[in-house]
Amino acid sequence: METITKTKQEVSKGTTVKISGAEAMVRCLLEEGVDLIYGYPGGAIMPVYDEFYKYKDALHHVLTRHEQGAVHAAQGYARVSGKVGVAIATSGPGATNLITGIADAQIDSTPLVCVTGQVGSHLLGSDAFQETDIISISTPVTKWNYQITKASEIPETMAKAFYIAKSGRPGPVLIDITKDAQFGEVDFAYKKCEKVRSYTPVPEMDKAEIAAAASLINKASKPFIVWGQGLTIGNAEEEFKAFIEKSGIPSASTLLGLSALSSDHELHMGMVGMHGNYAPNKLTNECDLLIAVGMRFDDRVTGKLEAYAKQAKIIHFEIDPAEVDKNVKTDVAVLGNVKDTLSAILPLIDKKEHTAWLKEFRDLYDIEFKEVIDEQFHPKSGGLTMAETIESINKVTKGEAVIVSDVGQHQMIASRYCKFNKTRSKITSGGLGTMGFALPAAIGAKMGAPEREVVAVIGDGGFQMNIQELGTVLQTKAPVKIVVLNNQFLGMVRQWQELFFDGRYASTEMTNPDFVMIAQGYGIKSRKISERKDLNAAIEEMIACKDSYFLEVAVEMEENVFPMIPTGSSVSDIRLK
Amino acid sequence: MKNEKYTISIYTENNLGLLNRIATIFLKRHINIESLTVSSSEIENVSRFIIVVDISEEQVKKVIGQIEKQVEVIKAYYHTNDECIFLQSALFKIKSSLLFEERQIQNIIKNSNSQIVTVSPEFFVLAKSGRREEIDKLYEELSFYGIMQFVRSGRISVTKDEMKISEILRKQLN
Numbered sequence: 001m002e003t004i005t006k007t008k009q010e011v012s013k014g015t016t017v018k019i020s021g022a023e024a025m026v027r028c029l030l031e032e033g034v035d036l037i038y039g040y041p042g043g044a045i046m047p048v049y050d051e052f053y054k055y056k057d058a059l060h061h062v063l064t065r066h067e068q069g070a071v072h073a074a075q076g077y078a079r080v081s082g083k084v085g086v087a088i089a090t091s092g093p094g095a096t097n098l099i100t101g102i103a104d105a106q107i108d109s110t111p112l113v114c115v116t117g118q119v120g121s122h123l124l125g126s127d128a129f130q131e132t133d134i135i136s137i138s139t140p141v142t143k144w145n146y147q148i149t150k151a152s153e154i155p156e157t158m159a160k161a162f163y164i165a166k167s168g169r170p171g172p173v174l175i176d177i178t179k180d181a182q183f184g185e186v187d188f189a190y191k192k193c194e195k196v197r198s199y200t201p202v203p204e205m206d207k208a209e210i211a212a213a214a215s216l217i218n219k220a221s222k223p224f225i226v227w228g229q230g231l232t233i234g235n236a237e238e239e240f241k242a243f244i245e246k247s248g249i250p251s252a253s254t255l256l257g258l259s260a261l262s263s264d265h266e267l268h269m270g271m272v273g274m275h276g277n278y279a280p281n282k283l284t285n286e287c288d289l290l291i292a293v294g295m296r297f298d299d300r301v302t303g304k305l306e307a308y309a310k311q312a313k314i315i316h317f318e319i320d321p322a323e324v325d326k327n328v329k330t331d332v333a334v335l336g337n338v339k340d341t342l343s344a345i346l347p348l349i350d351k352k353e354h355t356a357w358l359k360e361f362r363d364l365y366d367i368e369f370k371e372v373i374d375e376q377f378h379p380k381s382g383g384l385t386m387a388e389t390i391e392s393i394n395k396v397t398k399g400e401a402v403i404v405s406d407v408g409q410h411q412m413i414a415s416r417y418c419k420f421n422k423t424r425s426k427i428t429s430g431g432l433g434t435m436g437f438a439l440p441a442a443i444g445a446k447m448g449a450p451e452r453e454v455v456a457v458i459g460d461g462g463f464q465m466n467i468q469e470l471g472t473v474l475q476t477k478a479p480v481k482i483v484v485l486n487n488q489f490l491g492m493v494r495q496w497q498e499l500f501f502d503g504r505y506a507s508t509e510m511t512n513p514d515f516v517m518i519a520q521g522y523g524i525k526s527r528k529i530s531e532r533k534d535l536n537a538a539i540e541e542m543i544a545c546k547d548s549y550f551l552e553v554a555v556e557m558e559e560n561v562f563p564m565i566p567t568g569s570s571v572s573d574i575r576l577k
Numbered sequence: 578m579k580n581e582k583y584t585i586s587i588y589t590e591n592n593l594g595l596l597n598r599i600a601t602i603f604l605k606r607h608i609n610i611e612s613l614t615v616s617s618s619e620i621e622n623v624s625r626f627i628i629v630v631d632i633s634e635e636q637v638k639k640v641i642g643q644i645e646k647q648v649e650v651i652k653a654y655y656h657t658n659d660e661c662i663f664l665q666s667a668l669f670k671i672k673s674s675l676l677f678e679e680r681q682i683q684n685i686i687k688n689s690n691s692q693i694v695t696v697s698p699e700f701f702v703l704a705k706s707g708r709r710e711e712i713d714k715l716y717e718e719l720s721f722y723g724i725m726q727f728v729r730s731g732r733i734s735v736t737k738d739e740m741k742i743s744e745i746l747r748k749q750l751n
């Protein structure tokens with residue numbers, strides 16, 4: 001510890017010290033304020049791991065049970081904290097195992113720096129043991145990547161990596177470092193990167209665009225807002241709240257935007273998209289002005305593009321110019337960080353209340369409640385539903401927990417029904433739809449927000465995709481709460497088979513192990529319930545537990561998620577059954 | 578929307594791996610690259626890509642957006658054939674004996690505005706720069722007599738409009 005503080009002081013005085021590339025790598029991480037990193041060691045990254053050993057008081061390394069677990073944990077950490085998540089792995093399979101998480105981070109704009117070891121530079125291209133061309137493999141799924149072959153490149157490259165990962169629209173960066181670069185020597189001096197000449201992270205705000213948008217908003221009689229994760233990433237929750245409260249505009253969230261506005265806000269109209277709420281989907285095709293804020297018109301949000309909000313003018317608040325007109329043609333594009341653009345537009349907006357228009361949303365909600373929600377929350381017969389479980393979690397956590405969900409039916413139910421009071425409370429794999437995301441991401445989320453309750457809600461399919469990370473829970477004692485909603489099916493695929501493939505259940509039925517025994521094997525307090533009468537007590541027991549806790553809820557086997565916009569249909573053709 | 582030939586000009590940092598990164602943008606969208614040339618530009622350490630594609634304007638706009646998003650890309654433009662001055666180069670390797678046996682070959686060379694760059698007892702090499710159709714025409718004429726080797730470069734192009742790359746770079750650094 002003493003040496004760390006000493007060398008840090010030397011660096012800040014601007015003097016340099018000669019150290020190994022591996023040590024330089026660790027020092028770069030410390031300079032960037034990293035104190036937690038997820039990874040898995042192996043041959044080509046051993047020199048860096050040797051430095052982790054020496055620096056273990058300053059930099060905590062979490063050993064996951066698979067590199068995919070490491071990268072998802074780093075994502076969970078980044079999503080909950082807003083900081084850059086760091087994952088590290090060896091060359092070859094270690095590096096390729098990171099790819100799914102990197103692709104996930106790219107499509108969900110999560111800031112990550114991933115470091116991979118590489119064979120010695122003299123061996124590059126020789127098909128050496130555990131050599132893989134990870135630069136080529138990762139190129140289409142990274143915001144930036146770079147291969148370091150000399151120790152001297154490390155400080156500048158790492159500074160650039162962190163700057164690129166977190167600036168503008170965030171994303172994953174991969175740094176591949178050859179073994180000889182780790183062993184080599186470097187005169188270490190660190191300077192944070194603040195500029196890359198070919199890169200404009202945030203486009204300049206244009207006052208004319210702001211004025212044009214304000215004029216459309218003030219003139220609209222049925223305006224409607226859809227917000228996305230841009231609000232959370234841009235820390236613009238307060239600005240957004242002020243904007244909607246002044247303009248009185250009903251607003252709905254995308255899957256990744258959830259929790260940026262508290263669930264009980266009177267202008268919160270729920271979620272749009274394939275399994276979103278009835279009113280916001282239906283009324284997308286009734287509004288006269290659609291205001292998209294920090295979202296990218298994903299196909300799961302828009303349904304059939306040719307029939308999406310064709311009657312409305314479109315305003316798009318967006319940081320990434322490539323998203324403008326990509327899927328939906330806009331009338332006014334307001335480029336910039338939403339925090340800045342929303343602040344700038346606020347004084348130009350008229351104070352309004354759209355009472356009659358809001359009532360249209362509420363009336364449609366009542367229909368959805370009667371036809372769908374009520375039945376899922378208060379089923380008259382049959383087994384436990386996923387919705388009941390979520391409702392019980394809401395009651396016990398009072399909307400204060402971070403909910404990490406996996407991918408599939410349970411994800412949609414959790415997204416539809418979870419209540420949130422705080423931002424950064426809903427973490428899920430959106431764009432890529434990565435099963436196996438939730439367990440490791442929940443571990444990362446708990447470490448990124450240790451003061452908060454973190455509940456992972458996972459299906460029985462996704463749970464088994466990274467079930468090995470129970471080992472990470474065991475070793476780190478991270479007190480995550482794990483709820484597996486077990487319907488013994490790959491439920492979402494089964495639902496599609498039922499609806500669109502005449503009920504031919506091809507490979508969706510699961511013969512599952514005894515999850516409780518498995519979790520107990522990892523030293524995690526576990527319980528299984530299948531009766532309605534035990535639900536609330538079990539959730540209470542889980543939340544009250546100071547340590548990690550595993551709860552399996554046996555739910556109705558063939559429950560379907562509704563409402564639903566079938567693929568290729570218009571948002572207004574949303575089905576209630 | 579109708580497909581058209583677009584010349585995409587990209588100014589980038591001169592970095593390893595960037596060619597791959599740009600190529601994947603086309604591959605991801607299943608767009609065929611008709612020709613690709615990478616060279617230095619008028620600015621030190623700045624490379625220039627010239628990529629020719631046959632797609633709709635809507636598609637080319639989106640592709641430009643994705644290209645410009647890349648960290649090491651300074652600026653990307655697209656132009657129609659009318660908006661730029663462009664040409665390709667081609668080399669033809671031909672048996673020397675044909676020069677004497679087939680008198681018509683001399684006329685073809687003369688009329689095509691091509692140059693003989695080297696002559697040896699066995700073969701001579703003809704260089705031709707110009708529009709694709711001109712090179713195609715010469716190829717057709719010569720192929721009747723037999724071509725030993727043929728190669729054609731990608732398109733190179735300059736635009737009628739100014740690009741202002743130095744200005745962009747200056748602005749970014751301030």
